[in-house]
Amino acid sequence: MLLKTRGIAYRVYEPIVARVTRNYLSKEQNQILIAEANLPSSNLKSFDAILTNLSIEDSKIDRPSVYSVQTFQHLVEGDIVVVNTDGIINTLYRVNSHQNFLLTTERCNSNCLMCSQPPRDKNDIPYLFNLGDYKR
Ligand code: SF4
Numbered sequence: 001m002l003l004k005t006r007g008i009a010y011r012v013y014e015p016i017v018a019r020v021t022r023n024y025l026s027k028e029q030n031q032i033l034i035a036e037a038n039l040p041s042s043n044l045k046s047f048d049a050i051l052t053n054l055s056i057e058d059s060k061i062d063r064p065s066v067y068s069v070q071t072f073q074h075l076v077e078g079d080i081v082v083v084n085t086d087g088i089i090n091t092l093y094r095v096n097s098h099q100n101f102l103l104t105t106e107r108c109n110s111n112c113l114m115c116s117q118p119p120r121d122k123n124d125i126p127y128l129f130n131l132g133d134y135k136r
Contacts, residue, residue: 001074002071002073002074003074003090003091004088004089004090004091005069005070005071005072005074005088005089006066006069006070006086006087006088006089007051007052007053007066007067007068007069007070007087007089008056008066008067008068008087009064009065009066009083009084009085009086009087010056010060010061010064010065010066010067011063011064011065012049012064012065012066012083012084012085012087013064013085014085015082015083015084015085015127015131016032016048016049016064016082016083017080017081017082017083017092017131018030018031018032018048018049018080018081019031019032019078019079019080020032020033020034020051020075020076020077020078020079020080020081021033021034021077021078022034022035022036022077023077024040024043024044025043026046027046030048031046031047031048032047032048032049032050032051032081032083033047033049033050033051034051034052034072034075035050035051035052035054036052036053036072037053038054039052039054039061044061044062044063045062045063047063048064049063049064049065049066049083050063050064050065050066051065051066051069051072051083051089052065052066052067052068052069053068053069053070053071053072054067054068055067055068056068064083066083066087066089069089074091075091076094076095076096077095078095079091079093079094079095080092080093082131103128104125104128104129105124105125105128106119106120106122106124107119107120107121107122107123107124107125
């Protein structure tokens with residue numbers, strides 16, 4: 001199951017958490033626009049960030065953006081993602097899944113054989129704890 005994609009971050013100075021949409025006419029708050037094939041020329045300021053598969057040379061956007069994103073096939077309208085400063089886009093919540101969960105840390109000490117997300121020895125608590133607090 002694909003939960004992560006990446007591209008080239010531009011003006012992403014802190015993690016951005018919001019719902020994704022492909023509707024560039026949307027007026028809702030806290031949304032990230034997925035722009036495939038072309039970039040709309042207006043209304044971009046209402047989005048917290050823009051994600052596109054186009055290259056950064058094609059168009060500079062005056063918004064936090066991630067260019068040259070490898071794929072959006074796993075993202076549907078309303079999914080919640082975190083856009084990181086390094087261009088990695090992690091899916092936090094999938095609207096079509098009944099198995100969403102929120103991690104408070106990945107520092108599990110059980111080491112189960114079947115674990116699909118092996119524990120990492122990294123202090124991720126401040127990052128995960130502060131995700132909802134970053135200003136836009
Ligand atoms: S499945 Fe993975 S995350 Fe869950 S308890 Fe086991 S090692 Fe920890």
